[in-house]
Amino acid sequence: MVKTMKNNKEEFLFRDRPAFPIEVVNSDGSYLIDKNGKKYLDFVMGWCVGNAGWKKQEIINRIKKFDGPEYVAPTYLYERWEILAEKIVKLMPDHRSCFRATGGTEANEIALKMSRAYNKRKKFIAFQNAYHGQSIACHSLVRMPHHEEHFGKFSDDYIQIKAGEWEKTTEETVKLIKTETISAFISEPLICNLGVVIPPKEFFDAVTEVCKETDTLFICDEVATGFGRTGKWFGLEHFSLNPDIITIAKGFSSGYGAIGATVAKTDVAEAMRFEFSNYSTYGWHPLAVETALSNIDYLMKNNLILQSEKSGKYMMDKISEFCEVEGKGLCIGIKEENPGTETRCRDAGLIISALEGKLVLFPALDVSKTDMDKGLQILKENI
Ligand SMILES: Cc1ncc(COP(=O)(O)O)c(C=O)c1O
Known part of the structure; x- marks a missing residue:
């Protein structure tokens, strides 16, 4: 675990826009963990970075x-x-x-x-x-x-x-x-x-x-x-x-x-x-x-390329029940009608990203069925 900042204030670091209001102190699998110990289900993974998932001991060792x-x-x-x-x-x-x-x-x-x-x-x-x-x-x-x-x-x-x-x-x-x-x-x-x-x-x-x-x-x-x-x-x-x-x-x-x-x-x-x-x-x-x-x-x-294909199909089938969706594997774009979905999802513990009138999901390639279901439920309730 890393130390946390006082009052979430950044004194010496420049940003082109305000930071997301999550102070990350750790990560684990498909989750980011903030300074209060709150866990966020991460369906962006640093924008297509964390394909293997966070904190994989095999890689770290x-x-x-x-x-x-x-x-x-x-x-x-x-x-x-x-x-x-x-x-x-x-x-x-x-x-x-x-x-x-x-x-x-x-x-x-x-x-x-x-x-x-x-x-x-x-x-x-x-x-x-x-x-x-x-x-x-x-x-x-x-x-x-x-x-x-x-x-x-x-x-x-x-x-x-x-x-x-x-x-x-x-x-x-x-x-x-x-x-x-x-x-x-x-x-x-x-x-x-x-x-x-x-x-x-x-x-x-x-x-x-x-x-x-x-x-x-x-x-x-x-x-x-x-x-x-x-x-x-x-x-x-x-x-x-x-x-x-x-x-x-x-x-x-x-x-x-x-x-x-x-x-x-x-x-x-x-x-x-x-x-x-x-x-x-x-x-x-x-x-x-x-x-x-x-x-x-x-x-x-761990056969994660094949898993990405299968999990992507599973997620897109489920999303198509409530939204227009396009993608391949775990590279998923959803037509977004209501602005603010990204923030509402984040408050409910799910990280997604919004751009160009769409929502994008890039989960870890080994995202579990339980986490897919949990994330999609949050999305459905907040879109
Ligand atoms: C398609 C694409 N190309 C290039 C880049 C730039 O990569 P980096 O941030 O590692 O310089 C990005 C980063 O988001 C990207 O999505």
């Missing part, structure tokens, strides 16, 4: 037993890096190379740089108001109007398309890519950050085909959807995609360490073989590497 170097600088050989890279690549289509990162933003930055180095074009296409991270480039990709107001106008090299009206969007995207001026198209396979929007397979098929024809890259952001969140190891499997670059973080360690990666087809990765194209001081820190290895082994051993 492996990390505690680690007796390797405190730090290895990126320029050295370190066997655990190769072991982890091989493990990831074997979960994905095609032969690939991994680039070390500390999280999702950095992983996407590497992907954008690599793409420019590969085809020497500058433009990118992304979904408006989606999310790929906090850097200037990642903000530019999705161009939220209030960001331009504060950060200055973003470059026209970043082009946005709209999720929805799929026939029109497909046509527009294909037309843009056909100009042979686009370096890459970037998207989540299921767009969590728009409230879990699932683009139709025809959209991805058309974009993949025109990307191939024009040597444009397809970057698949699996930062939120990876590692079993959607009932598959990666969301791309739902559409049989073979993206040129795949980015991962979050569920990569299930929150036990800070780690991300950019995983590119080997010929695409070759474009980065020039002096100082990439360097990350803390990318794949030895302890973070152990968290990722332990987490992947834990997900495999």
Whole structure:
């Protein structure tokens, strides 16, 4: 247990908006525990982070037993890096190379740089108001109007398309890519950050085909959807995609360490073989590497990818009795009619998230039937 703050006051920490009124002092399985000992059923898990569930002793014990170097600088050989890279690549289509990162933003930055180095074009296409991270480039990709107001106008090299009206969007995207001026198209396979929007397979098929024809890259952001969140190891499997670059973080360690990666087809990765194209001081820190290895082994051993698929079906069937719902596995979006549901649920002990007129649920992959039923009852009573 950690110490609690006096009167919930933060004196030295900056925030862009007020904190949720829960002072977290511990976590356990699918629960967060506040300073008064109140337990909250966590159906967000740090936004697709805690896929394995919190406080898994098997993962924690492996990390505690680690007796390797405190730090290895990126320029050295370190066997655990190769072991982890091989493990990831074997979960994905095609032969690939991994680039070390500390999280999702950095992983996407590497992907954008690599793409420019590969085809020497500058433009990118992304979904408006989606999310790929906090850097200037990642903000530019999705161009939220209030960001331009504060950060200055973003470059026209970043082009946005709209999720929805799929026939029109497909046509527009294909037309843009056909100009042979686009370096890459970037998207989540299921767009969590728009409230879990699932683009139709025809959209991805058309974009993949025109990307191939024009040597444009397809970057698949699996930062939120990876590692079993959607009932598959990666969301791309739902559409049989073979993206040129795949980015991962979050569920990569299930929150036990800070780690991300950019995983590119080997010929695409070759474009980065020039002096100082990439360097990350803390990318794949030895302890973070152990968290990722332990987490992947834990997900495999406990069959949690399959469990995510089954539990997702169970939850979505139940939710459809009282609401419109869309999702795959435990990546669930619900059409929200009444604002305030998130707060009412939190007061009743359930953590969910509201955005874009939707509610999203990202429970732990091993969430029990009792907890699914309990959470959905709270949701039904408060929606
Ligand atoms: C789809 C997606 N990409 C990238 C990021 C950025 O990841 P990080 O916060 O690790 O930089 C996020 C974070 O929420 C995300 O959801």
